[in-house]
Amino acid sequence: MHDWQPHSLQPYRVIFGRDREVTAHAAVVGTNAVQFADGRIDDGRIEPPNVIADVGSETLSSVQARELAALLIAAADEIDRWATTRHT
Numbered sequence: 001m002h003d004w005q006p007h008s009l010q011p012y013r014v015i016f017g018r019d020r021e022v023t024a025h026a027a028v029v030g031t032n033a034v035q036f037a038d039g040r041i042d043d044g045r046i047e048p049p050n051v052i053a054d055v056g057s058e059t060l061s062s063v064q065a066r067e068l069a070a071l072l073i074a075a076a077d078e079i080d081r082w083a084t085t086r087h088t
């Protein structure tokens with residue numbers, strides 16, 4: 001998490017989900033979002049929730065590609081949950 005930042009709407013900070021790693025590969029999938037001081041997640045006024053994928057330059061086997069796809073879906077599900085709940 002980052003420090004609280006001032007904003008005309010209300011203070012906010014950037015929060016991060018956990019990193020998800022593909023087995024035996026450098027690929028990592030993560031999440032982040034802007035959280036307001038009241039616990040709401042920004043819907044895009046500052047920046048919408050994001051899925052971040054770093055797959056590097058290595059090739060993926062079919063098994064690893066399916067694992068990466070599952071991790072991307074899990075990360076998308078995480079930011080969807082954030083958008084519907086308050087976090088403290």
